[in-house]
Structures are given as structure tokens and as C-alpha cells.
């Protein structure tokens with residue numbers, strides 16, 4: 001999906017390097033006149049005569065036949081492709097990661113931030129309600145002060161401003177690390193500060209109060225309608241996300257903030273009717289913050305270009321998706337139209353492909369890049385197991401292997417009774433496939449094996465899909481009666497597994513979904529890229545939780561890639 005097309009090409013030579021390469025070539029071609037052999041032959045040399053490494057020949061088992069030799073050649077060729085896949089993520093120098101780590105320790109609580117007091121209390125009272133000992137996460141420690149322009153400890157938040165007077169930020173941090181709050185808190189803070197300083201809004205409020213008072217007078221005969229609010233159809237903060245599910249999720253965080261700090265939030269997605277969208281965009285009460293998809297916003301802006309005229313904070317979440325080939329034309333068309341008024345442009349992602357990296361370097365050279373030390377690494381608390389489907393008892397029947405893996409998770413959980421006697425916790429499991437068409441087939445197979453599975457794609461019944469997603473995003477444990485044993489009841493024809501719920505999806509459908517309840521992820525297909533590995537396994541082990549991935553490999557799959565990913569995960573290294 002996001003392979004860098006430059007990885008295999010030699011870097012472009014500039015004049016200097018060409019010169020130096022030329023001189024080296026001529027030097028190389030000059031053979032030493034005399035080569036002295038013997039014990040002192042290597043002395044007084046002006047350049048190192050290092051013998052070129054001849055590739056070590058692999059051990060040949062005489063029993064291998066010709067066909068095996070051919071296959072080995074094929075594997076070697078594909079290995080180069082594996083390296084390309086690995087290289088499609090941009091690397092962040094380790095030196096920079098260490099510096100970041102040091103500066104992260106200086107912000108210890110949300111209390112230290114220059115946020116409005118109501119916003120600070122909204123963090124514990126609304127957004128992270130129920131959590132004890134709330135501390136900012138690494139990305140929040142780095143990003144919030146920078147976006148607020150606040151100095152923390154010895155660290156001055158470096159804020160470069162582009163020629164237009166705009167600040168541009170890239171927030172790159174691992175999956176499930178709290179990026180949403182990292183960009184929403186400063187944006188809402190700025191929104192409320194701008195509102196307090198906005199003369200047009202205060203004049204409107206005074207006129208509104210006057211008219212309300214007049215309308216309460218007996219015998220009032222003046223107008224009963226109000227002038228539209230200055231912010232009607234002119235939002236100040238816009239958050240762009242790729243899917244309707246993410247509109248709901250990010251919108252829920254924004255709404256919970258707006259309960260404590262009054263501002264008007266609207267969520268626009270394909271799931272919302274055109275009439276509702278129209279009514280809330282043009283509400284006479286105004287609109288402050290919208291969360292939507294680029295396509296919807298672009299179509300609204302096509303009919304009313306002024307919608308993009310007052311945006312001060314433009315946030316592009318899941319930026320690697322929104323700047324990939326399918327979304328990029330529409331995302332950039334919004335940027336082109338909105339940027340003149342934008343004061344902060346914030347791009348946010350858990351993976352930065354090289355293609356996006358060079359696009360940002362070219363288009364936004366002043367962008368401040370905020371990256372956490374663990375970027376592109378899958379947390380060590382997530383373990384990856386491998387099932388070889390080519391072996392007995394599966395004989396390349398992936399469906400069977402997948403159902404078996406889910407059954408063993410369910411059975412294992414059934415052995416551990418929950419804290420309430422007679423109840424067991426329902427395990428929520430995500431199965432990832434590479435092709436959207438496969439989701440339905442796999443889900444149907446799992447259902448036929450007594451598993452409560454649903455495919456996450458456009459055609460799934462909306463109600464069923466949202467019920468299932470809701471149960472996956474809630475951190476509350478879900479319980480099943482222990483009597484609902486996985487074994488068939490007497491007289492029951494088929495076994496069913498009541499203590500698991502399964503979503504079968506492609507990672508595009510579930511990108512960014514905050515599946516807090518998920519501890520198990522099954523990679524039905526080996527992902528095409530390390531980026532997919534990160535996002536799929538990132539649905540488990542969120543916010544410090546433990547997780548377990550299982551990858552099903554058959555004889556056509558790249559086992560070497562799986563081994564490399566496992567090793568990097570074990571070492572806690574970035575998958576670059």
C-alpha cells in the first residue's frame with residue numbers, strides 16, 4: 001500500500017559526490033605498480049586493499065534436487081523485496097529518540113499545563129473518568145506543551161513558524177498512546193481563548209441577551225428569530241479522520257470535553273443523514289469544532305466554500321492514510337483551501353511511511369516533528385505466536401486454523417473463572433485479513449464453527465456492526481455465564497463458544513479504532529507491509545495493556561519476514 005518507490009533506487013548524486021565518486025573511480029582503476037608479497041607486503045600502503053567479500057556459498061546438501069535449487073533462488077530474490085517492505089517506514093535517528101526521552105520526563109502531570117482550569121478538570125472528570133493516578137502519556141508530554149507554546153522545565157518548546165505565520169506539527173507516536181487527547185486539548189484550549197477575545201462573538205451575545213430580555217416582556221411584537229451566530233457554518237477546529245467509526249470515536253472525546261468546557265461539536269460521517277448534517281452545520285447557535293471525513297468536508301465546501309474560511313486548527317489524524325493515494329487528492333484539496341486561515345496544522349499518525357516523510361519535507365519544510373522513542377515499534381508487552389498452517393492438522397486450511405486458535409483462546413479463558421462466581425469474561429478477538437472480500441467468507445466460516453463473529457465492511461448491517469464495535473472499544477469487562485460451557489449441551493447438535501466475540505476486518509476498516517478490550521489479534525494473512533503489522537497488532541496492547549498476536553503462515557507466506565518482525569518485537573525495536 002505505501003511502499004516507497006525510491007527504496008530500490010540509488011540516491012541521487014549531487015555534484016560534489018559525483019566528483020568524489022569520479023576521483024575514487026580513477027584511483028581504483030590505477031593498479032599499484034608493484035605488489036610486494038611477503039610479511040611486510042601490507043605496509044606503506046596509501047589505501048586499504050580490502051578484498052571484496054565474495055558471498056558465502058550456502059551449504060549444499062547433496063540430497064537436494066534441482067527444483068530445490070531453483071526455489072532457493074526465488075527466495076533470495078524475494079528477500080530483497082522484504083527489505084523494501086521493511087524500509088517503507090521512515091526512520092527516526094536514535095540520537096533524536098534519546099533526546100526526546102530525556103525531555104519527556106519533565107512534564108509529570110496535566111496540572112503543569114497552561115490549559116484552562118475547566119479543561120484540566122475535564123480530563124479526569126470526563127475523558128478519562130474512572131481512571132486513577134492519571135498521568136500524561138509520552139506523546140502527550142511532548143506534544144501538548146509544544147502545541148500550547150509552553151515552556152516546561154529546561155525545555156523550550158521550539159516553535160518554528162512558516163512564512164505564512166502558521167505553525168505546523170507532526171505528531172508521530174505508537175498506536176494506542178493517546179494522540180487524540182494530545183491534539184484535542186490544545187486545540188480546544190485555543191478555541192476557547194479565541195472565543196473569549198472575539199469581538200464579533202461578544203457583540204452577538206449582547207444582542208442575543210437583549211433580544212431574549214425583550215421577548216420576555218409582555219406584548220413583545222418584534223422578530224422572534226435570531227440572527228445566525230458568527231460561527232454558523234464557519235468552524236474553527238476541524239479534525240479529519242478516514243472512517244465513520246473514527247468520526248464517532250474522536251467525536252466522543254471532543255463531546256466529553258465539550259460537556260465541561262462549553263463549545264459546539266458536530267460529527268459528520270456517512271452514517272449521518274444529509275438533513276442532520278445541514279441542520280447542525282447551519283445551526284443558528286453556531287458551530288465550533290467538527291470531526292469528519294475528507295470526502296464529506298470537501299463536498300460541503302464545494303457547495304459553500306466559506307466553510308473552510310475560518311479554520312484556525314486543522315488536524316489530520318491517521319495522516320498516513322489521509323495522504324495515501326486514495327485519499328490524498330481530496331485531503332490536499334481541503335488543505336489548499338483551508339490553509340490561508342489556519343494557525344496550526346497538525347498531522348498525526350502511528351506510522352510515517354517514507355513517501356509521506358518526503359512529501360512533508362517538501363511541502364512543509366518548517367514542520368515540527370514530535371516523535372516518541374517507541375515510534376514504529378510494537379510494544380514488548382504484545383507477543384507474537386506463529387501457527388504453521390501447512391502442517392497437520394490444518395493442511396493449508398487457514399479457516400480451520402483460525403477457528404481452532406479462537407476456540408483455544410475461549411477454552412483457556414473458560415478455565416479461569418471471573419471474580420464473580422459462575423461468570424467468565426468474554427474475550428474480544430480481532431481477525432485481520434488482507435482483502436476486504438475475504439472478511440465475509442472468514443466470518444461466515446467462524447459462525448459455522450459456533451463462534452460469534454462479524455465481518456467489518458461496508459455491507460454489514462450497521463446496527464450489528466456498531467454493537468460489535470462498541471463491545472470492542474469499551475474497557476469494561478464483559479461477562480458470560482459459566483454454564484454457557486463451550487462444550488455442547490446434551491441434545492445440542494453443534495458446539496458454540498459463548499465467551500468470545502470476533503471481528504473480522506482489514507486494517508483499513510479498523511485503523512485507529514480504540515479497541516481497549518482486545519487482547520488477542522489473529523493475523524489470518526501475513527500483512528503486506530510492516531505498516532500493516534504495526535496497525536493490526538496495535539489493536540491489542542493499547543495504553544499499557546498486554547496483548548497476544550497469532551499469525552497464520554502457510555507455505556506461500558514469507559516466514560523470514562514474520563521471523564524478523566517477531567525478533568524486532570522481542571527486542572522492542574522499531575520495525576524499520
Ligand SMILES: Nc1ncnc2c1ncn2[C@@H]1O[C@H](COP(=O)(O)OP(=O)(O)OP(=O)(O)O)[C@@H](O)[C@H]1O
Pocket residue numbers: 127128131134135136137140173174175176177178179180181349350511512513514516538542543
Ligand atoms: N493520559 C492517559 N492516561 C490513560 N489513558 C489515556 C490517556 N490518554 C489517553 N488515554 C486512553 O488511551 C486510549 C488510546 O488513545 P487514542 O485512541 O488517542 O490512541 P492513539 O494514539 O490515537 O492510537 P491509534 O494510533 O491506534 O489511533 C484511549 O482509550 C484513551 O482514553
